[in-house]
Amino acid sequence: MKKDIILAGVGGQGILSIAACIGTAALDEGLYLKQAEVHGMSQRGGAVQSHLRIASTAVASDLIPEGSADLIISVEPMESLRYLPMLSRTGWIITSINPFVNIPDYPDMELILKEIWKQHHYVTLDADAVAKECGSMKAANMVILGAAAPLLGMKPSAIENAVEKIFASKGKDVVELNLKAFHAGRSHTMKQM
């Protein structure tokens, strides 16, 4: 088993909480894992990405080779396109369609969606709306994680346990909110597949 995942977003959007959940689940499943994060300068509202590599045998490079990512998981639609050269021909894009507009020349949303829908395999969803329905927009990240879950090659329960672990320190309500968001995202993708 091997899953190479690009996590994409804008500095401050918290893609690392998605990475932490997948990473924790992978470790609990006894898988090997390497996760290259971006710290520093670009965290100030710039484009950020993280390379997350999971495999049943030891992982060599911290960086995913271009053209071989299995998944791009993005919390921002334009950012999901920035890493297309990394994606394999059989890879999937899972992205929210909620734009994060902090540049003056942000492109037309319809054009962005058209580009995404041109790709072979994708799941697009209004993560903010789904999260809001679950109780708080803050859980949009977990909606995206849920939407990616069926493609991660791990048992859903393993990821659920990881979500519980990661948010445990923030109290029962937060855990429940995030689990709810996770399930909502997951069923969105299941319906499409």
Next chain:
Amino acid sequence: MEKLLLLGDEAIAQAAIDAGMSGIYAYPGTPSTEIMEYVQASAEAKNRNIRSIWSANEKTAMETALGMSYAGKRAMVCMKHVGLNVAADAFINAAITGANGGLLVVAADDPSMHSSQNEQDSRFYGKFAMIPVLEPGDQQEAYDMVHYGFQLSEDMQIPVMMRITTRLAHSRTGVARKEQKPQNELRLPSNLRQFILLPSIARKQYRELLTKQERFEAASGNSGFNKLTDHTDKKLGIIACGLAYNYLMENFPDRNVPHPVLKIGQYPVDPALIDSLYTSCDELLILEDGYPILEELIRGMLNNGKRVRGRLDGSLPRDGELNPVIVGAALGLDHARGNDVPALVKNRPPRLCDGCGHNDAFLALNEALLEYGRGRVFSDIGCYTLSALEPLESINSCVDMGASITMAIGAADAGLVPAVAAIGDSTFTHSGITGLLDAINNNAPITVLILDNSTTGMTGGQTSSAFGKVEDICRGLGLSEEHILVIKPLKKHHEENIEIIRKELAYNGVSVIIPRRECIQTLGRKLRQKAKMKELEITQ
């Protein structure tokens, strides 16, 4: 033991705690910052009374660590690569004094300049100082090498450098721990003149350093960190340093490279090891995630031996970080690329946070400078450097920490009057104070903005040595009270701030204006913590 999921930086920190380190000193800098942060957050480190101090700059950090080594205890000092330029005087001379307690210098390089002004390779400094250098290939090796490095430092009585790069520092993986060691007892150097570098003693010490070189080479041959794996196809031999080894392996899914491979993790390299590869192979490919240091050595200035490929002959790009695809291409391996980035995707550069006080300060400065025209603002390094970008475009330089004030003096001497310096509070105490003293002693016609957000913002909000001291420092340097002005960088004070700056620009001497408002990020963190404490109180 259970594996911990750690960043490379965190693995180094945990290893130092486990290896009996008594103190860690550092100045923040990407990608090294998380080493200190991990120790400061570690309950174990607290229980073991490990000193973990943000120093004023890398030089003071290096010297403090050397002092701890003098006293017989294990000490670590961490910095980003350019920090070693600041610490260089202490660092190079520490190789002459030698160490007593284990002394590990961690330098974190940033090939591709993700968050830096250059991509200098710290291995050069190691070679310059003639000390052993460790270059881990992964996070586990980083952990193991810290244990080894402290021991080597004590065995050879020499500071040891560990050179890491951004990718290793900021990549997370499972790391297995070793058994914890106790800290050293206080123990003075057996020779109380070892650290006195008077010429007569320094000459002797230097000769000792020279004679140690052979032992350093032997150590790198015996440690297991330099490993030759033989293979049948000797048309090519490969030398892979540090992380480059992983990029090589990534190209062979069964991890079986058909050529002999020499993995390098420790310097100086035993020449016999290089020789055995060189003589048995038709040509060599050298993979280094940094400058072509080994490549240059092996190829030689005349390049009249066997063919040596790498960054110098174009087999690999001359600059920037390596990756699996670049390494694969050097081996003639093809790879499939994904689709191109659609043209509509726009750049999204980093920017000042919404509501950041730096923004208001520069808006006022821009307006106050209108009558003089552009091109006279010398800046420094920090979040405020982002004012170089649209829409502010306020500043005209960013070179090295502290250079704002001193460059402004030089430009004013050349006739650019008034010249303006913009420097953050942490950068000011790092390297700005001496420059301001120069300005005051020479009554330079410059206006200095010390942008005081009460933190070291760019690197994530570490405590600033300047906290609560900026005015006192200026007074102490001899600046007169009427030219030390604190302003509040807020929209509602915009007009009065412009007036104050304008007045000081017109003054023919040194003035310091301190726009002071806390960083939004650290303020937010504090408020959230407070709210959480309150919640706890209510639920208890």
